[in-house]
Amino acid sequence: MTVVAERVAKLRSLMAEKGIDAYVVPTADFHQSEYVGEHFKARKFITGFSGSYGTAVIAKDDAGLWTDGRYFFQAENELKGSGIRLMKMFVGDTPSVTEYLADTIPEGGKVAFDGRVLSMGEGQEYEEALAAKNIAIDFSEDLIDQIWEDRPALSDKPAFFLEEKYSGESTASKLNRVREVMKENGATVHIIASLDDVCWLLNVRGDDIDFFPLLLSYAIVKMDGVELYVDDTKLNDQIHEELAKNNVTIHPYNDIYEDIKKLCSCETALIDPMKMNYALYKNIPCSTVEAANPTILMKAMKNPVELENIRKAHIKDGVAITKFMHWVKTRYDKETITELSSADKLTSLRKEQEGYIRDSFEPLCAYKDHAAMMHYSPCEESDVKLEAGAFFLNDTGGGYYEGSTDITRTFVLGSVDDQMKKYFTAVVRAMMNLSRAKFLYGCYGYNLDVLARGPIWDLDLDFQCGTGHGVGYLANVHEPPTGFRWYVVPSKNEHHQLEEGMVITDEPGIYEDGQFGIRIENEFIVQKGVQNKYGQFMHFETITFAPIDLDGIDPEEMSKTEREWLNNYHKDVYEKISPYLNDEEKEWLKGYTRAI
Template sequence: MTVSERIASLRALMAEKSISAYVVPTADFHQSEYVGEHFKARQYITGFSGSYGTAVICQDDACLWTDGRYFFQAEQELAGTGVRLMKMFVGDTPTITEYLSDVVPSGGTVAFDGRVLSMGEGQEYEVALGSKGIQIHYSEDLINAIWQDRPALSDKPAFFLEERYTGASIASKLERVRKAMAEYGATVHAIASLDDICWLLNVRGDDIDYFPLLLSYAIVRMDGVELYVNEKKLNDRILNEFKKAKVTLHPYNDIYQDIQKLDASETLLIDPMKMNYALYKNISCNIVEAANPTILMKAMKNDTELDNIKAAHIKDGVAVTKFMYWVKNHYDKEVITELSSIDKLTALRAAQDGYIRDSFEPLCAYKDHAAMMHYSPCEESDVPLKGGAFFLNDTGGGYYEGSTDITRTFVLGSVDRQMKKYFTAVVRAMMNLSRAKFLYGCYGYNLDVLAREPIWDLDLDYQCGTGHGVGYLANVHEPPTGFRWYVVPSKNEHHQLEEGMVITDEPGIYEDGQFGIRIENELIVRKGVKNKYGQFMHFETITFAPIDLDGIDPEEMSRSEREWLNRYHQEVYEKIGPHLTEEERQWLKQYTRAI
């Protein structure tokens, strides 16, 4: 069926059930950033394939909300479908609840599958729509009823992550979680977020795009764990480890019935930002709401994890450096496009030992495409690389030793002095933050100005955060901290910087219709001197790949900034050079020269 035909089928079913509006988010049952094929309901009903957006289908209207990363792609993919693009955060575009409150009459019904809506979103709908006399039905999976060839839930095998990678046993992690539960006065803890469960039980899977996670729910008790998962995915090693940790297995979807059966005397700890609305509505016992204890625990990497992550970055730096060499030496000799460059970089990463998959959707953007900040090429938008422009690459690899996230912007040919001025400002912004020294207790928003200052000095800004936490072979965007100058509650980044956290540092400049520049390294939060003034902290840079000197104007940099860049490039040459061919190494020597 075409998109128009699918919408017609959905509307017929809505009419049968007296549903005024049907909401289709981009989500699985766990609010994952990327989802598996089974969960791409919004793409099925609208034709839009971006990773973020929500569709609302009414009898006489159909709309898709997405943000500026995807305006171009959405306009292309929605053409001829009858679905209107609603540009989030632009002009007077209404929010979804504002739209529903306006178009659904009092007494009407808004429906959705509550398993793919977060607890917070569901509660927001209750307040906004309930005040208008609009009913909510949260157990309607209408897409499943019309999607005749819907892919089944993933049955791909899981794998156990050895302690040489995790640095901690399942038992030790459970002990820490149970201690936190007791501090909250909870006797039971329900976990619905996949990265938290996989970290806690030292398993990984292959159930969603990019992030190596396992579809599952967990109920942690003081004397055991109830794990809701497809048991066929688990090998003997996993089963043996689970037996030792007193993990009992149940069918994946039984969580909804079992959570209803919790004794009224139990007190259940839940994270309102990490649970779906349907699961929340099935709880009848006492509730304590707080962040999952595992969030902070997994963000503060142990020494084993940090050593592994640093090793992963050397491997990744080799792949990215080889990629930079290839692009800069071949873009004018053969046809290289945005999409073909992604294939090349993925192949270079795959050649590294321990590579599993890319850690997120590659963002390779040439010239004006890079101005869209989080543009990812598709067949319709793909373009060849040419001279006289910037080529931005924001990519990462997932290795047994950890996940990486790196951005480099390459200069193809030559660019004018103004573009070099902007490029140099971005490099200065990145290094200003990376060499910060600060007192323990600082948050990311205390330090964000260090990165923005060189860009604000130009009366420019980038309308996103400066950095985010990075998970260990899990979600590449990991709470609970990050760098931004204002607090966004939904980002769950409101926590002070702790030793062992791994965070990106990625300022940029984006000029609509012209170019985009971003330079990104990853940092480890480290302790420094402790004295009468308190505990001083600093960052350790762990990303190693050349910063394109063809874009640098040394006159725009202070002596200390040039010295930092020269030291950094010396480290790049020492760490990456031995893994290259002789020709590549001679090229790297030139691109890490002192300025």
């Protein structure tokens, strides 16, 4: 029996004691964060699956892990020997978690979970799906905590204040804007449980989640002040002073669950079903208004100071990536370079850049067949040496005071066959097609996604994930409410039209299981163009500058317009990046930004 199988057996024993038919373990902390601190990695603990997205259901005689196409290959490998089945979301007749529970649990049975790690919206879906069979829901049970003997403690790392020269807007201004939206919704209080929204609103950042500089906290915004729930020992004097200016009162982190019960019944609370946990929602005693947190759209539409900072961050990041590409392509066949050592090298190059804080997410450095797993991240057990005749995919990002970056480049090591070049060129064309888009205001990401998928669909291929996502400013690297995909996934919270100032990625790819993976990713800013009798035209400003490996390009597969775009892009890359390189790197970059 594997370690994971033993853990599942212990969990089932506890379930039997408490009369529980199925226990649900999502990938979340108390704030519905996409990535979580070590303390909250309960789903990884009980399944062995290390991907960033998925939900486990442990029933009496069955167990499943639901995840999406990014992780199918990885999950199949990591679940071996666990007795847990892979449930491929959005594929064929795979039931959803709620459909599975409704079909599997007997009449009058019981489903349990820790209500702090399930969203309010999900909890309501469970209620609706299970009511017909009179299945009880127990949201007070953290059973994982009872079997996780060496569970890591909550983070106690210090926070820092993000000055206005970086944020571009004072906390007072942000609070005024939020209160105006509260008034429009007839709300007297606004409960915020999502970390990036609290941190953006109060201009604070922390160190409580790997890679994401966020602070474990909750906030209740009132018309005359703010109640902030946080570990006060993390806050320095500057933060205390800034919070005091805005009448922010500090309370212990976990006190919110009892304090929320004390809200006056005369109040009306504005809450976001996608951004609040189920347990917190069930404790609210007053009437509620359900709407998206107003901070979501506010922080997605970057202000001029943030945008100028973000452009600077991307130049710094482009320098690091270009130096990294030169290092890999000139040395992989002369010395031992592995996936892990290359990730360390890239982080060290980013650290050389002024204003660097940390990587913005876990580096995804994937060689050859590993790159077919869309979100593969190397570890000591899987680490391999880079050799000629294959692709090497790098999806990484840097967190700077000037903003966060997300960039993917796929390098050609040695020579590859004509089909691989054809696929590589198709991915580059896909990325370019979307970045060149001109469209009318009011378009959503799913209106434009076909521009990126077209060159790949022409090959009767597809990639089983979105094409792009919003990027936060020193916050979540995956930021709603806008992204690119051809279908709507409600849980992704990406159904908002493209607005001026949004920063979004463009990252199509091709992934062949057991062979290779290709992804090319740039970021751009949504900009206004011409306004005339037809409406407001919009376009994208590319802000990522690093060479695209010409060793993978077949110019015959590209149109004249596409070649011109790539040549102009590479001209910009050389002009912006070369001043920061040494002579050898500069000469090398000339070759990899040459006109084709």
